Amino acid sequence: VAPKSEMRRTETPIPKLVSKNGRHALLVDGEPFLLLGAQVNNSSNYPAALEKVWPAMDVLKPNTVMVPIAWEQIEPQEGMFNFAFLDTLLTQARQHDVRLVLLWFATWKNNGPNYAPAWVKLDNKRFPRVITADGKTLNSLSPLAAQTLEADKKAFVRLMRHLKQADPQRTVIMVQPQNEPGTYGAPRDFSPLAQKAFDGAVPEALVRKMGKQGGDWKRVFGGDADEFFHAWHVAHYIDQVAAAGKAEYPLPMYVNAALRDPFTPGLPGQYESGGPTDNVLDVYKAAAPNIDLLAPDIYMREYDKYITVLDRYSRSDNALLVAETGNDVPFARYFFAALGRQAIGWSPFGIDYTRYSNWPLGAKGMSPESLEPFALNYRLVRPAARLLAKLSYEGKVHGTAEQGGQPIQTLKLNERWNAVITYGVPQFWFRGEAPGNPTPIGAALIAETGVDEFLVTAYHARVNIVAADPDVAARQIYDRVEEGTYENDQWKFQRIWNGDQTDYGLNFSNGTQLLRVKLATY
Ligand code: N0T
Numbered sequence: 001v002a003p004k005s006e007m008r009r010t011e012t013p014i015p016k017l018v019s020k021n022g023r024h025a026l027l028v029d030g031e032p033f034l035l036l037g038a039q040v041n042n043s044s045n046y047p048a049a050l051e052k053v054w055p056a057m058d059v060l061k062p063n064t065v066m067v068p069i070a071w072e073q074i075e076p077q078e079g080m081f082n083f084a085f086l087d088t089l090l091t092q093a094r095q096h097d098v099r100l101v102l103l104w105f106a107t108w109k110n111n112g113p114n115y116a117p118a119w120v121k122l123d124n125k126r127f128p129r130v131i132t133a134d135g136k137t138l139n140s141l142s143p144l145a146a147q148t149l150e151a152d153k154k155a156f157v158r159l160m161r162h163l164k165q166a167d168p169q170r171t172v173i174m175v176q177p178q179n180e181p182g183t184y185g186a187p188r189d190f191s192p193l194a195q196k197a198f199d200g201a202v203p204e205a206l207v208r209k210m211g212k213q214g215g216d217w218k219r220v221f222g223g224d225a226d227e228f229f230h231a232w233h234v235a236h237y238i239d240q241v242a243a244a245g246k247a248e249y250p251l252p253m254y255v256n257a258a259l260r261d262p263f264t265p266g267l268p269g270q271y272e273s274g275g276p277t278d279n280v281l282d283v284y285k286a287a288a289p290n291i292d293l294l295a296p297d298i299y300m301r302e303y304d305k306y307i308t309v310l311d312r313y314s315r316s317d318n319a320l321l322v323a324e325t326g327n328d329v330p331f332a333r334y335f336f337a338a339l340g341r342q343a344i345g346w347s348p349f350g351i352d353y354t355r356y357s358n359w360p361l362g363a364k365g366m367s368p369e370s371l372e373p374f375a376l377n378y379r380l381v382r383p384a385a386r387l388l389a390k391l392s393y394e395g396k397v398h399g400t401a402e403q404g405g406q407p408i409q410t411l412k413l414n415e416r417w418n419a420v421i422t423y424g425v426p427q428f429w430f431r432g433e434a435p436g437n438p439t440p441i442g443a444a445l446i447a448e449t450g451v452d453e454f455l456v457t458a459y460h461a462r463v464n465i466v467a468a469d470p471d472v473a474a475r476q477i478y479d480r481v482e483e484g485t486y487e488n489d490q491w492k493f494q495r496i497w498n499g500d501q502t503d504y505g506l507n508f509s510n511g512t513q514l515l516r517v518k519l520a521t522y
Pocket of ligand 1: 258297349
């Protein structure tokens with residue numbers, strides 16, 4: 001035990017995003033952390049609403065809760081700051097043993113400044129809005145307005161300064177400056193101020209990043225010029241807000257995206273232009289070095305779209321964080337698909353009992369029953385979360401979600417082993433053809449824990465681990481299949497699976513079952 005004087009000096013490390021070999025980890029308390037998230041509804045950022053937040057969290061059991069902090073609530077009058085809600089939130093989060101992600105609803109909240117204080121959002125002159133090509137004024141604020149940036153930055157700095165002194169425990173592990181920033185209804189700002197910048201030279205950092213020759217925006221980017229220009233300025237604006245905040249207290253910061261359709265995107269402005277959509281991730285990387293990652297908000301129910309989005313945001317230069325996803329049943333299974341792409345976290349949106357439903361994006365209602373598939377995700381993974389986060393950083397976590405009409409999936413685990421996942425088969429015996437589940441709700445997660453050894457969990461699925469070499473497969477056998485759980489990162493054995501429980505594969509229903517599987521050959 002260190003002497004008291006020593007202990008006082010060792011403070012809890014500040015959370016941090018690290019990268020190695022093209023993979024990423026969010027370090028919390030100095031170790032890789034898997035963010036099992038839940039985001040509250042937009043207007044649940046008041047003490048009265050928190051009373052309806054915690055009962056839902058007690059059912060879902062996330063390890064991290066994402067909550068808005070609105071500019072209008074911390075600086076209702078210019079220069080007068082109030083952090084009462086944040087202090088209440090910190091206290092209650094600690095009582096409920098969850099970490100927090102704070103969402104800074106300010107210049108952009110889904111395109112508009114509605115969460116900015118009245119002295120900002122009602123003053124077009126001091127805080128100018130985006131002007132369309134035909135001269136209309138939109139509700140979206142211009143990213144080129146220096147006074148808006150100064151005002152947002154100033155408030156954000158005060159927030160981070162307050163947080164630094166109020167949270168030595170590091171209850172808050174990340175901050176999201178702005179929310180789905182960008183503009184609906186125009187590809188960019190066409191005000192005289194913006195037009196002047198648009199006719200000027202593309203910044204050197206962007207020219208270099210995109211491997212282009214210098215010149216004005218139109219010349220360098222042609223048909224993409226309007227959108228890339230807006231993305232650059234929105235990103236650079238947020239970067240300056242983040243940098244100022246980090247100078248006070250350097251928590252990891254990310255920007256979330258209102259996605260465009262991955263296959264038929266339409267035109268910028270039809271989707272939110274200037275946000276970190278999949279086509280401008282490089283623009284953001286060049287414009288916003290203080291932003292740790294770009295995160296998709298995935299409300300697409302279709303398998304192809306969801307998986308494509310995961311693939312596009314999981315990059316060697318971008319850690320995958322599903323900042324928001326739908327809270328309806330079909331979305332739950334994608335948790336394992338995200339983990340299979342080294343996600344550092346995943347978070348369904350709209351988790352509270354305020355009786356708001358954002359259907360069709362999410363479920364028609366919130367109840368313990370509607371939360372159950374999501375609660376199952378976290379029951380299965382939470383005991384092993386620390387281990388999985390470490391293994392993920394080493395590229396050893398594999399996961400998949402059921403695709404409708406595709407009852408069999410194969411995952412390559414390593415050079416020696418594949419996993420074959422079958423959906424819709426009974427737990428006993430073999431059947432000629434697997435039908436798939438009546439609706440696709442199955443998923444599987446497999447992590448390599450040692451040589452020929454795996455941690456396996458799943459639901460509504462059969463998992464077989466099969467040797468890649470058919471000669472080996474013909475002689476393979478289980479050395480041992482243990483069911484158990486982790487307590488304080490230590491494996492706790494419960495029983496051995498054998499006989500009917502292993503003869504037809506490892507069959508998972510909706511039970512809370514975690515297996516350690518050791519394979520061998522005879
Ligand atoms: C999300 C959420 C919240 C018909 C929607 C998604 C959250 C924001 N926006 O509940 O407003 O704050 O980040 C926009 C997705 C639009 C898809 C429309 C398809």
